[in-house]
Amino acid sequence: MIVQMIVLKKVMFKSLQKIFFGLVFLYFVAMIIVLGNGSSFLGRYFQSAFNPVANTIGLNTTWNFFSPDPAHTMYLRYFVIFEDDYGNTTNETIESFYPVSKDQGDDFRLDKKRESYAMRFLAVDPYRLEVFFTPWICRKHPGARKVQVELFVNRIPTLDQVIANSGITDFENLLSTQQINRYVYECPYAG
Amino acid sequence: MRDNLTKVSTWIDQFLFAKNNFMQLAVFRVLLCGTLFYMACYRQFNVDQLGPASLIPRDSALSVFPDFYRPLVQWFFWPDAYVGTVHMILISLLFLATIGLINRPLLLLTWIIHQGILNRNYAILFGADVIGGLFLFYLCFTKSTEFLSVRRLIFKTTVKPDTHVSDFLSAIFFRIIQVQICTIYMYTGFEKLKGNTWWDGTALWTVFANPQFSQFDFKFLSQVPLFFVVSTFVTLLFEIYFAPMVMNHKFRNAWLVMGVVFHLTIGILLGLMPFSLVMVSTYVLFLPKETLLSVFHSKILSRFKIIS
Numbered sequence A: 001m002i003v004q005m006i007v008l009k010k011v012m013f014k015s016l017q018k019i020f021f022g023l024v025f026l027y028f029v030a031m032i033i034v035l036g037n038g039s040s041f042l043g044r045y046f047q048s049a050f051n052p053v054a055n056t057i058g059l060n061t062t063w064n065f066f067s068p069d070p071a072h073t074m075y076l077r078y079f080v081i082f083e084d085d086y087g088n089t090t091n092e093t094i095e096s097f098y099p100v101s102k103d104q105g106d107d108f109r110l111d112k113k114r115e116s117y118a119m120r121f122l123a124v125d126p127y128r129l130e131v132f133f134t135p136w137i138c139r140k141h142p143g144a145r146k147v148q149v150e151l152f153v154n155r156i157p158t159l160d161q162v163i164a165n166s167g168i169t170d171f172e173n174l175l176s177t178q179q180i181n182r183y184v185y186e187c188p189y190a191g
Numbered sequence B: 001m002r003d004n005l006t007k008v009s010t011w012i013d014q015f016l017f018a019k020n021n022f023m024q025l026a027v028f029r030v031l032l033c034g035t036l037f038y039m040a041c042y043r044q045f046n047v048d049q050l051g052p053a054s055l056i057p058r059d060s061a062l063s064v065f066p067d068f069y070r071p072l073v074q075w076f077f078w079p080d081a082y083v084g085t086v087h088m089i090l091i092s093l094l095f096l097a098t099i100g101l102i103n104r105p106l107l108l109l110t111w112i113i114h115q116g117i118l119n120r121n122y123a124i125l126f127g128a129d130v131i132g133g134l135f136l137f138y139l140c141f142t143k144s145t146e147f148l149s150v151r152r153l154i155f156k157t158t159v160k161p162d163t164h165v166s167d168f169l170s171a172i173f174f175r176i177i178q179v180q181i182c183t184i185y186m187y188t189g190f191e192k193l194k195g196n197t198w199w200d201g202t203a204l205w206t207v208f209a210n211p212q213f214s215q216f217d218f219k220f221l222s223q224v225p226l227f228f229v230v231s232t233f234v235t236l237l238f239e240i241y242f243a244p245m246v247m248n249h250k251f252r253n254a255w256l257v258m259g260v261v262f263h264l265t266i267g268i269l270l271g272l273m274p275f276s277l278v279m280v281s282t283y284v285l286f287l288p289k290e291t292l293l294s295v296f297h298s299k300i301l302s303r304f305k306i307i308s
Helices: A003-035 A040-045 A047-057 A112-122 A128-139 A157-162 A167-174 B002-018 B024-048 B080-099 B104-120 B126-142 B152-153 B166-195 B196-200 B203-208 B219-223 B226-240 B242-248 B247-270 B273-286 B289-296
Strands: A073-083 A089-098 A148-155 A175-188
Touching: A003 A040, A003 A047, A003 B002, A003 B166, A040 A047, A047 A175, A073 A128, A073 B289, A089 A112, A112 B024, A128 A148, A128 A175, A157 A167, A157 B219, A157 B226, B002 B166, B024 B080, B024 B104, B024 B126, B024 B166, B024 B273, B024 B289, B080 B104, B104 B126, B126 B166, B126 B273, B166 B196, B166 B226, B166 B242, B166 B273, B196 B226, B196 B247, B203 B219, B203 B226, B219 B226, B226 B242, B226 B247, B242 B247, B247 B273
Parallel strands: none
Antiparallel strands: A073 A089, A073 A148, A148 A175
8 A cells, every 4th residue: 555655656746747847848949939039929928928037048039140131241440549638649540440351251260250240249339339349449549539430331232233244253343332330439538 | 538638648748758868969969069169269269358358348248138138147257357267167168068077067057157158248149159058058957968978988887778768857958959949940031031132032142242251252153143042042941941841750851961961061151160060969859869879889989989
């Protein structure tokens, strides 16, 4: 009788464990599916149930690689300006690019590639240029007064344009470079 | 009615808990942690971006996340000044995880540091960092060192692949990883359908003609425009139909082979090898353990006694 009871308890405990882990599985699967499209109605509706966990473990993210359309070539050009309180130049202005490889890609080493990712993070919002990029550049150039930042986008010609214009010999001419924005920001704590 | 319910519950029981998946999890661990280890070694060169000289100041590290995605917990518990040391610890832990000299709590610590590093500078994240981190989190709950591990060699414990029963936690997280990879492919395919160039069939031209993406100059391929059109649509079909195809026994192997070719191609041509390896590492979870065992029992590999 006692042996039977022990066996029964073990079976019940195992069943309860299975039910518990089954519920954990359901929760995760629902979270994975709903938050893949987190901005949808379902995503907003279940926000309080899923977001605390999903945001903490890094699950709440969009899976939009090269989408909705692949990005065009981008880079930042910036000028570090050295001036005194009266606007007189105190040092030669430094022109540079971020990433350093400009629009060429060139170096695909992982550590270099992260710069391109950081540039895209900055380029989508001028606020980020002011709040993150400018102070960072100013810290790297002690004595700097201002930073002028320009975002360039090289629009890749469409395949139709390339075919219609006798192929790749014209590629560089077909590539249109656009200067999207130009901002001048004061260095924090300058002067 | 009762019979049907019993059938359903038996099916769920079989699906979630019946099989042991230690062999697949071991190969997955080696591939995933090996890739994360490789990425972390390179990230050591960017360690300034994770410390006091970072583009993102420490106090803004979480506020740069959009509200909807902002983590609740600040995983970077270390002071910025110690990031070099912490990152070296992460590299060491990832190495130990790759060779299987690790247990679940240590793997969880590895994930916490990894996630802290990711949270510290959101701006420099690769897709492979994020997806790899997520899979590492799931891996923490599984028994992934039952095979292919130095731990097994040291303790000389014998594991019989056919008789070993999986624990519940390993079993459900094994399935969760499978669901996760299918969902990633599905959504990335759907997201592409929103784009004009993907509908138009010329998206891959934009990718390959962009020197910031492409490691080689493929502009000459504009002479063969159909190459881009076919590749674009094959990419869409592969991603959108990944889930139903790997669920179907008939098409599973074909789709996985296609996936390996697809990822190796973009890995080599677009310099996205870590991303490709992270994605491909999950494919072993769709293979029967007998297939993997036969590979590791082959004459050459059995010499190394990496499995019992």
